[in-house]
Amino acid sequence: MQGMRLVRRDAIEAAIAAGMRRSPAVVLLGPRQCGKTTLAQGIAAASARSEYFDLEKPADLARLANPELTLQPLRGLVVIDEVQRRKDLFPVLRTLLDRRPIPARFLLLGSASPELLAQSSETLAGRIAFVSMSGFSVTESGGGNATRLWQRGGFPRSFLARSDVDSHAWREDFIQTFLQRDLAQLGSRVPAPTMRRFWTMLAHLSGGILNSSEIGNSLGEAHTTVRRHLDVMSGALMVRVLQPWHANIGKRQLKSPKVYIRDSGLLHALLGIRTLADLQGHPKVGASWEGFVIEQLLAGPRPAEAYFWRTAAGAELDLLVNHRGRFTGVEMKYSDAPELTPSMRIAMTDLSLDRLLVVYPGAQRYRLAPHIEAVPLSEAMDQLS
Ligand SMILES: Nc1ncnc2c1ncn2[C@@H]1O[C@H](COP(=O)(O)OP(=O)(O)OP(=O)(O)O)[C@@H](O)[C@H]1O
Ligand SMILES: [Mg+2]
Structure with missing residues (x-):
């Protein structure tokens, strides 16, 4: 779909922004192919400082071989796409989300997996906001x-x-x-x-x-x-x-x-x-x-x-x-x-x-x-x- 005009998704963006104001992390859940990555890339591009990890990419996975070391110094917005692929990140995130003042906010993307929801909500209870999206409205x-x-x-x-x-x-x-x-x-x-x-x-x-x-x-x-x-x-x-x-x-x-x-x-x-x-x-x-x-x-x-x-x-x-x-x-x-x-x-x-x-x-x-x-x-x- 190179070169195709992007359809604006203002309501979801606003919900993500509101979630980020309330919590140090937002989990964006939606079915496969509904536009999660496209939306997150847009948000990252509009942020003054951001870092993007796509866990479907071997290079990004490698960068997170030692997640604490990699994530700890980051400031601004940190996006982790396909987060369900590295469930061991959740305990690390828990520590990172408890820092005060908040040095970085996290946007976590997952394709609708019930485990993702259960796991992250257990480990990160009270630290995350959930936003769900689907196809175009x-x-x-x-x-x-x-x-x-x-x-x-x-x-x-x-x-x-x-x-x-x-x-x-x-x-x-x-x-x-x-x-x-x-x-x-x-x-x-x-x-x-x-x-x-x-x-x-x-x-x-x-x-x-x-x-x-x-x-x-x-x-x-x-x-x-x-x-x-x-x-x-x-x-x-x-x-x-x-x-x-x-x-x-x-x-x-x-x-x-x-x-x-x-x-x-x-x-x-x-x-x-x-x-x-x-x-x-x-x-x-x-x-x-x-x-x-x-x-x-x-x-x-x-x-x-x-x-x-x-x-x-x-x-x-x-x-x-x-x-x-x-x-x-x-x-x-x-x-x-x-x-x-x-x-x-x-x-x-x-x-x-x-x-x-x-x-x-x-x-x-x-x-x-x-x-x-x-x-x-x-x-x-x-x-x-
Ligand atoms: N707002 C939009 N306007 C136009 N095209 C879009 C928009 N959002 C997504 N697309 C197109 O839809 C396809 C799927 O988008 P994207 O990869 O962002 O979805 P996803 O939810 O991350 O999918 P997956 O779960 O497979 O990773 C892509 O080809 C993308 O270009
Ligand atoms: Mg994606």
């Missing part, structure tokens, strides 16, 4: 590009590709590389073909309730194994697992989670959807749009707490977000003019919602009932940010 991609973003997904090279064909090919390659290389690096020993079948099943199920026994039956595996596959895929930030909300109102409620393929472009690749026309004619179009909106609403630098809600009696709510202590309900409707449904009223009452936003692909905001509004995606993003 609607805001970053430019408001007029929402449909393209939905179709191609937010990975920079998929979104910016010259044609739909190139974009699709990039995503196919990404899936292949992820299965053959990244999974192993995340510590998973599941064979690539098994994980591909599992991933594809999740794609068909996207937006639905996960029944691990059913999936286990079709994969020929125990439901506990299915849960482990799911942990790997959600730890790698490929899959979103939404837990059900248990309101204390005595109605029988569901316990299984809902699953979504996080990036809509990858969802489409897994489903064999190549063009916008394919997408619009596909039976999963509504589920795809629902997952896309959920990802846009939840994948900010500081993810909100979110659930879905469903009762045995059939009432349901796609998304329940705890935003600054307020409970907002969100329904996704892939329709030109969504209307008020009985389910929306029940959710309002049973969950004592402050408000309910019905997100639809249109451009106008309009009222459906007191505290219930149909809104475009951008409006919902503003209200929940």
